[in-house]
Amino acid sequence: VIYLAGQSNNAGFCGTTLFTPVNSNLYVLDINSGGLYLAQEPLISGAYIYSFLGTRIGDTLITDGYASDGVVLVPNAIGGTSAANWDASGIWNYRIGVSVRRCQALGLNRSIVYRVQGESDTALATGQSAYQASLQSEIDTYRNLGVTGNFYVTLTSRVAGGATSS
Numbered sequence: 001v002i003y004l005a006g007q008s009n010n011a012g013f014c015g016t017t018l019f020t021p022v023n024s025n026l027y028v029l030d031i032n033s034g035g036l037y038l039a040q041e042p043l044i045s046g047a048y049i050y051s052f053l054g055t056r057i058g059d060t061l062i063t064d065g066y067a068s069d070g071v072v073l074v075p076n077a078i079g080g081t082s083a084a085n086w087d088a089s090g091i092w093n094y095r096i097g098v099s100v101r102r103c104q105a106l107g108l109n110r111s112i113v114y115r116v117q118g119e120s121d122t123a124l125a126t127g128q129s130a131y132q133a134s135l136q137s138e139i140d141t142y143r144n145l146g147v148t149g150n151f152y153v154t155l156t157s158r159v160a161g162g163a164t165s166s
Contacts, residue, residue: 058071100146109146
């Protein structure tokens with residue numbers, strides 16, 4: 001399971017050319033219904049109708065033999081959100097609980113979190129300590145729900161054509 005967390009590039013706003021997976025064991029979990037479907041872009045539950053980084057990552061992991069049993073993508077990101085929106089008191093934090101419980105109900109317990117974030121926090125001039133506190137709170141939410149896999153965070157995101165530190 002790969003939880004696609006954060007904002008736009010994980011929410012289906014990663015270019016307008018849709019990616020077609022080559023593997024038939026790449027799935028997507030619809031966090032709204034709990035249904036599991038073959039992954040095709042745009043992904044179900046995605047906030048936008050474009051391409052996803054996660055689709056490429058999942059397909060590559062299968063092709064390269066790292067996940068030969070398959071990958072389940074869980075689109076949980078929403079474009080334009082800040083790190084604070086995902087911490088324990090944030091407006092979107094509940095989506096973490098919904099998505100994790102949906103996976104657990106299907107017996108999907110091995111997972112990682114791939115988080116894309118930075119554009120909104122750059123625009124909001126979020127300070128480093130505030131950002132780190134929100135990120136740690138989000139990680140704690142996943143951990144408290146039983147997600148023990150690695151938590152990957154992008155180091156750089158793009159906003160308006162320029163690179164921004166996240």
